[in-house]
Amino acid sequence: MPELPEVEVTRLGIAPHIEGQTINKVIVRDKRLRWPVPDEVQLLEGQVVEAVTRRAKYLLLQCPVGTAILHLGMSGKLRVIDSSVERIKHDHVDIEFANGKILRFNDPRRFGAFLWQASNAQLSQLATLGPEPLTDEFNVDYLVAKAKGRQIAIKTFIMDNHVVVGVGNIYANESLFFAGIHPKTAAGKVSKARLTRLVEEIKTVLAKAIEQGGTTLKDFMKADGNPGYFAQELMVYGRGGEHCQVCAAELKEMKIGQRATVYCPECQR
DNA sequence: ACGTGATCCTGGAAGC
């Protein structure tokens, strides 16, 4: 279940192996992802990967004629492997490099995406995204202005890509716990002081997860190529019915916007 | 403009 930290860890894992490398071949075995893989990805052949960057949960392979834009969805994985590695189920796309390495995209549930953006174009998926959570652009003044008058639950609000990118269900639950805000509170009713706290907690929890993911980087190429999930101690996510680690109250579970939500009724009001 | 809920897909878990 890749959230922003997992995507960033993936980026850090693959970038050193493919930046500066020339692409020989692009093999699309199954184009049925979230959107059909466009034929234009063949334009990657012969191109040099100038940089591997990230925008929200999208990974961008930047080449002179355009950019391949990848999304891992919820079950997508990217591995850099030798050409001798046998394919497994759901290996949908291979990018073969001149040095013999392959960037292989595997995605059982096909919620992921493999898109193409010509260098002079703007992909609609990227056009309307909110700020990156770990930049100064995401600050309390911005969030106050954005939340003004909104009736939507604060949890749904911070998971909205147009508000801030990269905050998925896990980290939305966690950051609201740390900020002491009830997830169902109307976004426009949360005080500036508490939004200040929320901004801080979102940044902290994401940065921490990236840091912990980083510790597995050395093993990135090993075994199944899975960068691993974070050994992070989750305070509320997946712990409905358990006792709050701060006040011992029973953690409550509810659905907000179809998503599992766990919170402490004492700590979060 | 805003808010809600359905939808895509598959594998694993839970229920019968």
Added chain:
DNA sequence: TGCTTCCAGGATCACG
């Protein structure tokens, strides 16, 4: 044991 049902997740879209 084997079948069915439910659930997870991000992002988009159709609706009121």
